[in-house]
Amino acid sequence: MKKYLLKCRLLLIPSLFGVALFYVLPYVRVIYYSLIENQFSRKFVGVQNYEKVFQNEYFRLALKNSLLLIVIAVPVLVVAAFLLSLLLLKMKGYWKLLRIAFIFPMLVPTASVVVVWRTLFDGSESVWPVYLLFIYKNIGLLIILLSAAFSTLEGDIYEAARLDGACGFVLHRKITLPLISPTLLFTVLIGVVYSFKVFRESYLYFGTSYPPDHSYTLQYYMNNHFYKLNYQNLASAAVMTSLIVAVIVVVGVRLQKKFTV
Amino acid sequence: MKGKKTKKTKKKWLAVWGVIGLLFAGCGKTQTPPETQNPGEVTGVPEDTLLGYTYSKIYAPYQLGTCDVKAELVEPEDSELMVTKLLAGDSDYDFMMLSTDSSLATDILRTGAYYALNEIPEVAGLLDRYHDYIKEAATAENGDIWMIPCGVNVPFVLYREDVCEEFGLDFDNMTYTEFLEQVEALPKNGEHTFFTPYGLMTGDITSKFEQVYGYENMSESEKSLLRNYMEKMRVYDVPFNEGKWWFLSSEKTVSHLSEESMKKMIFELERSDNMTLSISLDFFRIDGFRAIELPDLEEGVDCPSGATVYFIVINPKSAKLEQTIEYVSQLCEKLQKDTSLPFRWMSRGEDFSDNALRQDIYRLISEAEVYATYPYDVVGAELMAYREGKQDFDTMITEIQRNIKMYKEE
Amino acid sequence: MKKFLVKSVLVLCALLFLLPILLTVVHSFGTQSVDEGNFRLTSLMPSGFSLVGYYDLLIEHFYVLRNFWNSVFYAGSITCLNIAVSVPAAYAFSQAKFKGKELLFFFYIMLMMMPLQVTLLPNYIGLRDMKLLDTPFAIVLPSIFAPFSVFLLTQYMKGLEQSYVEAALLETKSVFRIMLQMIVPQLRTCILAVFVFVFAEYWNMVEQADIYLKRETLKPLSGLLAIGEGLTTSEVLAGSVIFMIPIVILYLYFHDSLEVGLESMKL
Numbered sequence: 001m002k003k004y005l006l007k008c009r010l011l012l013i014p015s016l017f018g019v020a021l022f023y024v025l026p027y028v029r030v031i032y033y034s035l036i037e038n039q040f041s042r043k044f045v046g047v048q049n050y051e052k053v054f055q056n057e058y059f060r061l062a063l064k065n066s067l068l069l070i071v072i073a074v075p076v077l078v079v080a081a082f083l084l085s086l087l088l089l090k091m092k093g094y095w096k097l098l099r100i101a102f103i104f105p106m107l108v109p110t111a112s113v114v115v116v117w118r119t120l121f122d123g124s125e126s127v128w129p130v131y132l133l134f135i136y137k138n139i140g141l142l143i144i145l146l147s148a149a150f151s152t153l154e155g156d157i158y159e160a161a162r163l164d165g166a167c168g169f170v171l172h173r174k175i176t177l178p179l180i181s182p183t184l185l186f187t188v189l190i191g192v193v194y195s196f197k198v199f200r201e202s203y204l205y206f207g208t209s210y211p212p213d214h215s216y217t218l219q220y221y222m223n224n225h226f227y228k229l230n231y232q233n234l235a236s237a238a239v240m241t242s243l244i245v246a247v248i249v250v251v252g253v254r255l256q257k258k259f260t261v
Numbered sequence: 262m263k264g265k266k267t268k269k270t271k272k273k274w275l276a277v278w279g280v281i282g283l284l285f286a287g288c289g290k291t292q293t294p295p296e297t298q299n300p301g302e303v304t305g306v307p308e309d310t311l312l313g314y315t316y317s318k319i320y321a322p323y324q325l326g327t328c329d330v331k332a333e334l335v336e337p338e339d340s341e342l343m344v345t346k347l348l349a350g351d352s353d354y355d356f357m358m359l360s361t362d363s364s365l366a367t368d369i370l371r372t373g374a375y376y377a378l379n380e381i382p383e384v385a386g387l388l389d390r391y392h393d394y395i396k397e398a399a400t401a402e403n404g405d406i407w408m409i410p411c412g413v414n415v416p417f418v419l420y421r422e423d424v425c426e427e428f429g430l431d432f433d434n435m436t437y438t439e440f441l442e443q444v445e446a447l448p449k450n451g452e453h454t455f456f457t458p459y460g461l462m463t464g465d466i467t468s469k470f471e472q473v474y475g476y477e478n479m480s481e482s483e484k485s486l487l488r489n490y491m492e493k494m495r496v497y498d499v500p501f502n503e504g505k506w507w508f509l510s511s512e513k514t515v516s517h518l519s520e521e522s523m524k525k526m527i528f529e530l531e532r533s534d535n536m537t538l539s540i541s542l543d544f545f546r547i548d549g550f551r552a553i554e555l556p557d558l559e560e561g562v563d564c565p566s567g568a569t570v571y572f573i574v575i576n577p578k579s580a581k582l583e584q585t586i587e588y589v590s591q592l593c594e595k596l597q598k599d600t601s602l603p604f605r606w607m608s609r610g611e612d613f614s615d616n617a618l619r620q621d622i623y624r625l626i627s628e629a630e631v632y633a634t635y636p637y638d639v640v641g642a643e644l645m646a647y648r649e650g651k652q653d654f655d656t657m658i659t660e661i662q663r664n665i666k667m668y669k670e671e
Numbered sequence: 672m673k674k675f676l677v678k679s680v681l682v683l684c685a686l687l688f689l690l691p692i693l694l695t696v697v698h699s700f701g702t703q704s705v706d707e708g709n710f711r712l713t714s715l716m717p718s719g720f721s722l723v724g725y726y727d728l729l730i731e732h733f734y735v736l737r738n739f740w741n742s743v744f745y746a747g748s749i750t751c752l753n754i755a756v757s758v759p760a761a762y763a764f765s766q767a768k769f770k771g772k773e774l775l776f777f778f779y780i781m782l783m784m785m786p787l788q789v790t791l792l793p794n795y796i797g798l799r800d801m802k803l804l805d806t807p808f809a810i811v812l813p814s815i816f817a818p819f820s821v822f823l824l825t826q827y828m829k830g831l832e833q834s835y836v837e838a839a840l841l842e843t844k845s846v847f848r849i850m851l852q853m854i855v856p857q858l859r860t861c862i863l864a865v866f867v868f869v870f871a872e873y874w875n876m877v878e879q880a881d882i883y884l885k886r887e888t889l890k891p892l893s894g895l896l897a898i899g900e901g902l903t904t905s906e907v908l909a910g911s912v913i914f915m916i917p918i919v920i921l922y923l924y925f926h927d928s929l930e931v932g933l934e935s936m937k938l
Contacts, residue, residue, distance in 0.1 A: 004836075004840055004849075005766065005767050005768055006767075008762065008763050008766045008767035009763055009767045009769055010763075011759035011760060011762055011763040011767075011847075011850070012759070012760050012763040012764070012767075014756045014759065014760070015756050015757060015759070015760035015816060015821060016760075017816075018756065018812070018815060018816025019779070019782065019816050019818060021797070021816070022790075022794060022797070022812065022813040022816050023782040023785070023790065023813075023816065023818065024778075024782065025793070025797060026789070026790045026793030026794050026797065027782065027785070027789075027790075027793075029793040029796070029797075030789055030790075030793055084681075084684065087677050087680065087681055088681065090674070090677055091677075091678075091681070095678065095681075098681050098682065098685045100922070100923070100926060101684075101685035101686075101688045101689050102684075102685070102688055103922060104688060104689060104692055104919075105688060105691070106868075106871055107871050107874075107875075107915065107918040107919060107922060108691065108692055108695075108911075108915055109875055109893060109896055109897065109911055109914060109915070110875070110897070111896065111897050111907075111911070112691055112692070112694075112695040112908075112911050113691045115691075115694075115695075116690065116691040116694050116695075117691075136688070141868060144864060148860075148861075148864075186826055189780075190823075192784070193783055193784050193819070196784055196785075196786045197786065197787070199786065199787075199788075200877065200878075218786070219786050219788060222786070222788045222789070223788055226788060226792070231792065234788065234789075235789075238785075238786075238788070238789040241786075242781060242784070242785065242789075245781060245784045246777075246781050249777065249780050249781060249784070250777070253777070253780075
């Protein structure tokens, strides 16, 4: 057995090698760039860039907007996916195929969706068009994950609970939720991951590098500094963001451990 | 039983379509997209040739290709590539040719992404030849010579003295408002032509406004001035093919068809770069054409013409740096002695008294100034939205000010 | 009554979700009804019926088929290789015990969250130094090692019953064989799901192709359609429809197997 466990570790090597080369190395490079004054003079300035970025009101605005996206849009996404999965569960036969519709947004090129979105939400002044775009695009994946989790639930628990008199809302709250919670937390994490990738949709929707204040997220901040040859701000912002994300992830993982039955 | 069968046939059909799709795509593998215009960009240039990137090859002076050291100028397929190459410190290209009205130019100067040219004597010699403002534009605050100017472009009004006198158009003392009023009163019978590229200088009005007043901290009178002009732009800014009255000939060249029709021309909005092309030779040959600055925005607010300077900046990380420096010194030596019209116009102390039009343009160029513009997303997008009727004036101003603040402070 | 309500809500939602796709398909058969450059539809229904978009795209600009093939090649190879690398890694994460495993997994999650702007330039530099720019490797190599699939697969694998493994150990000592013959068949559904998602993600990739590739002959169709240079709006719409077809076929083909056989898995 021990040999087996040791050998298992070897399986990690290809992935580790590639991740180190194409993800860790760039990240280290980014940290290095965040510590120098200028891409061209390469003078070491330590945390000066971090101070500058952190004190910048637009970075704080971008940070706030990105966090709001996570805190508002992701829960809405997860709840919507959960409800839709529940409803889909009750379908039998050909009605099950309805599920196909929800995965389509993820497969379709963004530009097509944005055209429709801009027509629908013409003149809207709130964050919700972008939030809805985010939810629209990613709900399919979460529905599939949650449906898979639902299908592992054994029917007899429900039978027993129904015999005891539980039904409807209470039934789901006391039985389904606890059993599903590991998956739920998992989907929340996936939602957070995808919330960082929503830049392309937002950029196409607003059509400018300077969107309204409420939608100016970290990626805009980083993108704009890239084109201003200001890679230092981008790097510092990226490192700071990854540290904040690390905190979120740690909290999430701890929660998931606590809930695993 | 039947259900299972239909499921299997469905799968079979999907598989069939999948294979057809792959074949369809597969024959695409035999296709080749059209030849890219810049083989040098893609496959690299030979060992002894230098590679330069530019947004637009049109403004490159021909002398770039006449030195002993060979150089090739290419336009990247993707303009964002130049930013990436700069940031990544790529060494496979040797210089860039840019213009002062692109934001990349200001960013290169600000971040020091250039190779200082102070030690190359030919460069200093060339700069001495130019007008003061061009020399200043090439010098950074810390004294570095960061670029080599190789062209300048200034907008102006090209007009016929006699015809304008006939119609009472006095360009010397005119505001834009007066200009628009007077043009409206001109006869549109097709006998006399006048021409402006973007509908009565509407693009130049906003450029000039940016140059003179800027968009931040606008006073009420400045706001009403801008509003006044933008209202007029909404009226006049109609595309060519709608055949509106300010473009009397159906093609620009009609007015150039014969000497007779040229002599009946009233005015034309021009840029000094175009005047060095062969199609403009007639303007110099036929007597009576003059040039003057664009009308003022306001009574008594005189301001120099806004010049765009085209220049070369060396890639500090170039793999062929020595070769590039050699090329640059050869180029500067050539340009310093060059007697072609564009370079004479850029130089101090030249004399064109033999030709009134040339003298006029020379004066304009020598009295111009270089100013930086904002990227399109910051100001241009809002202006365009207003002109298309998508937002009102006050919103436009607020948005522009917001964008400028963001651009400067983010 | 309740069932009817549920059904109608679902159908309504499904229609809403399909709306953009339907509109794209419908408008691809119409005369120009999309406000170019403004990304807006000028009217809900197209004004006429014409195949001009398809004709222009497939006859005049036939070479875009090369880009279509590139997309198929990239998405297909990336997905297969990604799974080939991620399945062993996920297996290792779920089975092996070693110091720092949690920490390593944590790093994987963190790297997964990096927005593209961050890794784009350093990877450009890395690929340039490896002389891989403007080759298919520039696109394929970084994507193969994307941590997302490792993360997904680990979660699925954590639910594996140890008894299976112990039983398998009695028969063979090779970890590889255990993995391939015992575990993978049970996880076939999950792997298929990951396959579809990864394929979709790289089928639609734009930014990497833009920056890492220069030659037109190497570029995937996704970028071409996103920028739409040299193509009219109708062509872009027609292209989008053709572009959607493979991914839809892929999903429909595997859609039922995504459902089946997860009973023994715990998430």
